[in-house]
Amino acid sequence: MSSNTEKCFNRNDRTLTIVDEEDQLDFLCEGFSSPRARMSCGHAVTPTSLTNWCRRLLEDGESKFVCAVYGCGKEWPYVEVRKMALLTPEERDYFERTVGLNASKVYFDFKSCPGCKFSVTRKNESNLSVRCQFCTARKGRAYEFCWQCLGEWKGPQPRTDRCENDNCFNEALKTLKNCPDIVFESVKDVSGCPSIRACPTCGSLLEHSSKKCKNIFCPRCKVEFCFVCLKVSTECLKTSSHFKPCSSGVAPRQTSIPVWQR
Incomplete structure (x- = not known):
């Protein structure tokens, strides 16, 4: 595949909405230098961050592309992803084959x-x-x-x-066991919390960016949960707040993957 760092929007493409805004999918703050364009959900992205996020969804077994911005979770049509991510022919082939394969695993x-x-x-x-x-x-x-x-x-x-x-x-269990702890920037007095968790509802592996609050929205099952105590947010927030330690403490590292009872 071609290097993602070579990708850049064509500023003269009038079908794109080029914006001077923060890349809201750059979770690792790598500062991708290419221009930003606005997705249909309203959030700004660079081709690199969009490609990285959508590839991660495919690697996690997803067959739909959804916005990862906290509280959004809106689905992007593949035709939009293909254009905004500026996929190479090899990447398009990989994305399309993997979408079909993942969809077959979900439904069959x-x-x-x-x-x-x-x-x-x-x-x-x-x-x-x-x-x-x-x-x-x-x-x-x-x-x-x-x-x-x-x-x-x-x-x-x-x-x-x-x-x-x-x-x-199980690769997922290996990841849960070996991932480093997270240091929250805005949630004080929390230590020993893994940086990757399996969603307590559907089992999808999610990584916290360490920014903003301790709660995270799962793009797969559309459930918000606390990354620290692993309770759904509505339960956690009965005795805590978005930026304070959980009353029940830090949930231990997960040793099994929750099965989604759809």
């Missing part, structure tokens, strides 16, 4: 059975062990494989974290 939760290669759906998202009926009939015994590592199932079940194959591990 399936994987290829490692035994017979036929598509198998998972009915219970709280159990990584999945039985293939075709292989079970063919082998004359129950054949189950791990939804995560795709190896034949080893160990007790049900389990949501891993099977007992040596190569089975």
Whole structure:
């Protein structure tokens, strides 16, 4: 893929609204120097920050592009993202293939059975062990494989974290375990809070920018929760405020990914 740093809006493109405003998707304050354009939701972006955010959504398994600005969460049409992000042909191909793949996973939760290669759906998202009926009939015994590592199932079940194959591990759980702590700029007297959390409603991994308040809006499930105590904001704010420590303290690092009960 081409370097994002080479991207810049064409100031003469009259279909773009070029603005002299802060890049509101530059969470790491990297100060991308290209001009800003206003998205349909009203927030200003640079091509680089927009591309980075949309790629992150795709890597998290999303099939829709939504604004990450706190309290917004409005969806951007792909045609708008394709234009405003100034995607290269390679990036467009990657974005379009991944959108289709992620959408299929949402609406048709399936994987290829490692035994017979036929598509198998998972009915219970709280159990990584999945039985293939075709292989079970063919082998004359129950054949189950791990939804995560795709190896034949080893160990007790049900389990949501891993099977007992040596190569089975959850990348999301690894991230939650190893991410550094966050230092809030505006929330005082909070220490030991991980910089990345799994949304307590849908399980999507989110990183706090360390700016503004401790609460964060999940673009996937549209639920606002407290990054410190992991309670939904309406519960947390009954005994605290946006910029004060939580009455229940800092929730420990998560060791499981919440399953979205839609």
